[in-house]
Amino acid sequence: MSDRVLKIVIHVVRLILGCTFILSGFVKAVDPKGFSYKIEEYLQVVNAQFPDWLNLPLVAAVVICCAEFVLGIYLLLGLRRKFTAIATLTVCVVFTIISVLLVIFHPVHDCGCFGEFISLTDAQTLIKNVILLGLAIMLMRNPQVAKPLVPEGWQWFVSLYTCVFIFVFCLRSLYYLPLIDFRQYKVGADLREMVFPTHEDIKPEEISDFMVLDTLSEDQTAQILFKKEPTMLIIAPLLSEASAGVAERLASISDWCNDKGYDIYCLTASPLKDIRKWCYYNDAEYPFLIADHTLLKTMVRSNPGLMLLRDGVIRNKWSANNLPEVEDASVDEKQLEAAVGNNGKILLKILLWYLLPMLLIIMLSNIIRRKTKSAKIPKVIKTLKTPKDSNTSNNSINSITTKNTKTMRKKIVAGNWKMNMTLQEGVALAKELNELLAADKPNCGVVICTPFIHLASIAPMLDTNVLKLGAENCADKEKGAYTGEVSAAMVKSTGAEYVILGHSERRAYYGETPEILKEKVNLALANGLKVIFCIGEVLEEREAGKQNEVVAAQLKGSLYDLTAEQFANVVLAYEPVWAIGTGKTATADQAEEMHAFIRQEIAKQFGPEVAENTTIQYGGSCKPSNAKELFAKPDVDGGLIGGASLKAADFKGIIDAWKE
Numbered sequence: 001m002s003d004r005v006l007k008i009v010i011h012v013v014r015l016i017l018g019c020t021f022i023l024s025g026f027v028k029a030v031d032p033k034g035f036s037y038k039i040e041e042y043l044q045v046v047n048a049q050f051p052d053w054l055n056l057p058l059v060a061a062v063v064i065c066c067a068e069f070v071l072g073i074y075l076l077l078g079l080r081r082k083f084t085a086i087a088t089l090t091v092c093v094v095f096t097i098i099s100v101l102l103v104i105f106h107p108v109h110d111c112g113c114f115g116e117f118i119s120l121t122d123a124q125t126l127i128k129n130v131i132l133l134g135l136a137i138m139l140m141r142n143p144q145v146a147k148p149l150v151p152e153g154w155q156w157f158v159s160l161y162t163c164v165f166i167f168v169f170c171l172r173s174l175y176y177l178p179l180i181d182f183r184q185y186k187v188g189a190d191l192r193e194m195v196f197p198t199h200e201d202i203k204p205e206e207i208s209d210f211m212v213l214d215t216l217s218e219d220q221t222a223q224i225l226f227k228k229e230p231t232m233l234i235i236a237p238l239l240s241e242a243s244a245g246v247a248e249r250l251a252s253i254s255d256w257c258n259d260k261g262y263d264i265y266c267l268t269a270s271p272l273k274d275i276r277k278w279c280y281y282n283d284a285e286y287p288f289l290i291a292d293h294t295l296l297k298t299m300v301r302s303n304p305g306l307m308l309l310r311d312g313v314i315r316n317k318w319s320a321n322n323l324p325e326v327e328d329a330s331v332d333e334k335q336l337e338a339a340v341g342n343n344g345k346i347l348l349k350i351l352l353w354y355l356l357p358m359l360l361i362i363m364l365s366n367i368i369r370r371k372t373k374s375a376k377i378p379k380v381i382k383t384l385k386t387p388k389d390s391n392t393s394n395n396s397i398n399s400i401t402t403k404n405t406k407t408m409r410k411k412i413v414a415g416n417w418k419m420n421m422t423l424q425e426g427v428a429l430a431k432e433l434n435e436l437l438a439a440d441k442p443n444c445g446v447v448i449c450t451p452f453i454h455l456a457s458i459a460p461m462l463d464t465n466v467l468k469l470g471a472e473n474c475a476d477k478e479k480g481a482y483t484g485e486v487s488a489a490m491v492k493s494t495g496a497e498y499v500i501l502g503h504s505e506r507r508a509y510y511g512e513t514p515e516i517l518k519e520k521v522n523l524a525l526a527n528g529l530k531v532i533f534c535i536g537e538v539l540e541e542r543e544a545g546k547q548n549e550v551v552a553a554q555l556k557g558s559l560y561d562l563t564a565e566q567f568a569n570v571v572l573a574y575e576p577v578w579a580i581g582t583g584k585t586a587t588a589d590q591a592e593e594m595h596a597f598i599r600q601e602i603a604k605q606f607g608p609e610v611a612e613n614t615t616i617q618y619g620g621s622c623k624p625s626n627a628k629e630l631f632a633k634p635d636v637d638g639g640l641i642g643g644a645s646l647k648a649a650d651f652k653g654i655i656d657a658w659k660e
C-alpha cells in the first residue's frame with residue numbers, strides 16, 4: 001500500500017473508531033441509569049457481589065461512558081496517539097471477547113453497546129466488534145499517521161474539558177431525566193394504543209407490557225388508560241430505595257390533584273409491608289397500585305419519578321429532583337404540560353457548551369503555534385524567498401513558515417565512505433570532488449567522512465568553504481592503552497571537523513550501546529568536533545509500528561544529557577536500517593513523518609527553537625534520482641550518503657538536488 005493510500009485509510013479508520021466511541025459513550029451518558037441496569041444484568045450473570053452503598057453498576061456505567069467518549073475524542077483529534085491506539089485495541093479486544101460469550105451463552109438480552117439507543121442482536125454485536133477490532137489493529141500498527149489537531153501544550157486542556165463535560169453531562173442525566181428518551185415510555189407516547197392496540201399493523205416492539213393491579217390483585221390498567229381526565233402517576237419501583245426526602249413534595253402534588261379532581265396513584269413493585277411503612281412515615285394518602293419492577297424502572301429513570309397521563313397519552317415526566325411546583329392552586333395541568341418540548345433545545349445548548357470552546361481552542365492553539373513558530377524566524381529570513389518558495393508564495397502561512405525555518409537550518413549533504421578506498425583512491429576522490437565543488441559552488445554544506453587513514457592526507461587539500469572533512473568513528477575513551485582505537489582529539493588534530501557516531505553498522509557489528517555512544521558524543525563535542533549522530537529502526541521494528549519508540553529511545557539514550565548549547569553541534573541522521581545499502585529507500589513521506597517526529601522530540605527536550613535549528617539528514621539508499629524528492633520535504637535537511645558518495649558524479653548529483 002502506498003504511503004498516501006495508507007494515510008487515507010488510517011484517517012478513515014480513526015474517524016470510524018472515533019465516531020463509534022463518541023456515539024456509544026454519549027448515548028450511554030444520556031441515560032446512565034439505563035446502562036447501569038444492563039451492567040447489573042452482567043454482574044448477576046457472573047454472580048458478582050458488591051456492597052449496596054457502592055452502587056457498582058452505576059459507578060461502572062458512568063466510568064465506561066465517560067471513558068468511551070473521551071477515547072472517541074482522542075481518536076478524532078489524533079491526541080496521545082500511541083496511548084489512544086493501545087487503549088482502543090484493549091477496549092475492542094475486551095468487547096469482542098464479551099460478544100463471543102454473548103453469542104455462545106446468551107447470558108443477557110441485548111449487549112447494551114449503545115445503551116438503549118440501538119438494540120443489536122448478539123450476532124450483530126459480534127460482527128460489529130470484530131470489524132472494530134480489525135480497525136483497532138490497523139490503527140495500532142500505524143498509530144502516528146494522524147497529526148494531532150491540537151498542539152501538544154494544549155492537549156491537557158482538551159482532555160480535561162472533555163472529561164469534565166461528559167462527567168457533568170452524566171450527572172445531569174442522573175439528577176434530572178435523560179434528555180432523549182430511548183424507551184417506549186417517552187413523552188407523547190400513546191400508552192393506551194400500546195397496551196390495547198386498535199391498529200393491526202402495530203409493530204411488536206411497540207406493544208407495551210404496562211399493567212397495574214390494585215392491592216387486591218384487580219387489574220386497573222384500563223381504568224387508568226381510558227380516563228379522559230389527567231392522571232398523575234408517582235412511579236417508585238422500590239419504596240425502600242426511594243428518596244424519602246421528596247415525600248412532602250409528593251404529598252402536596254397529591255393535594256393539588258385532589259383539589260383539581262384528578263386521579264393520583266403511586267405505582268410500585270414493593271411488597272405491602274414497604275407500602276405501609278412508606279404511608280406511615282410519610283403521611284402518604286394517595287392510593288398504591290402494583291406493577292412490574294422492570295416496567296417501572298423503564299417508565300421513569302428516577303425513584304420516585306412522576307408521570308402525567310391524559311387520555312392514555314404520556315404528557316410529561318419528572319425526576320424526584322425537579323418535581324413540578326404546584327403549591328399555587330392556580331397551576332393547572334396545561335402548565336405542567338407546557339415545559340415539554342424543551343429537551344431538544346437544552347441538548348443543543350449543552351452540545352454547544354462543549355463544541356464551541358473546543359473549536360475555539362483548536363483554532364486558537366493552532367494560530368498561536370504558527371505565530372510562535374514564525375516569531376522565532378528573523379524578519380530578514382521571513383521575507384527571503386528561495387526560487388522554490390516563490391512558486392508557493394500563495395500557500396498557507398504554515399507552508400511558508402516551514403520553508404522559512406528550513407531555509408534557516410543548515411542543509412548538509414555528507415558522504416560516508418565506510419570501509420572503502422585505499423589511501424590513494426580516497427585522496428583522488430577527495431581531490432576530484434573538491435575541484436567539482438570549487439567550480440560549481442554547492443547550495444548546501446558538504447562533508448566527506450572517511451576512514452581514519454585518509455584524514456590527515458585529505459584535510460590540507462580541501463577548500464573548506466565548499467567541502468569539509470569528518471571521521472566515521474572515534475573512541476569512547478579519552479586516551480591511553482586502547483590498542484587500535486582513535487580518539488576524538490586525534491581526529492580533531494587531523495583537521496577533520498565532523499565525526500559520524502551511532503551508525504547502525506557500528507551499533508550492530510561492534511556492539512555500540514547508547515551508553516558507549518553517549519561517551520563518544522561527549523568526547524567528540526569536548527574536542528570541538530561536530531557530531532553526525534545516526535538513529536533509525538530495523539525492519540522488524542518498523543513492521544511492528546515501533547519506529548518512533550525506537551528512535552526516541554536512541555535519542556534519549558545518548559543525547560539527552562547534553563545542554564542545548566552542546567546539542568547545537570549535533571546533526572542528526574535518520575537512517576532506517578532496512579534502507580541502508582539495500583536500494584530500498586524510505587518514501588519521502590515516510591522520511592518526512594519520522595523527521596517531523598524527531599523534531600518534535602527534540603523540541604520537547606531542548607525547546608522549539610533548538611528543534612527548528614537542528615539539521616536532520618536522511619540516509620539509506622539516497623541517490624541523485626530520489627534526493628530531490630526527499631530534500632523537498634520540510635523536515636528533511638540533507639542526506640547521509642553511503643554507496644553514492646563513492647563516485648564524485650553521483651555525490652555531486654545529490655548535492656545538486658538542493659539547486660533545483
Ligand code: PGA
Pocket residue numbers: 416575579580581582583619620621622640641642643644
Ligand atoms: P547507503 O548508506 O546510502 O549506501 O544506503 C547510508 C549510510 O549507511 O550512511
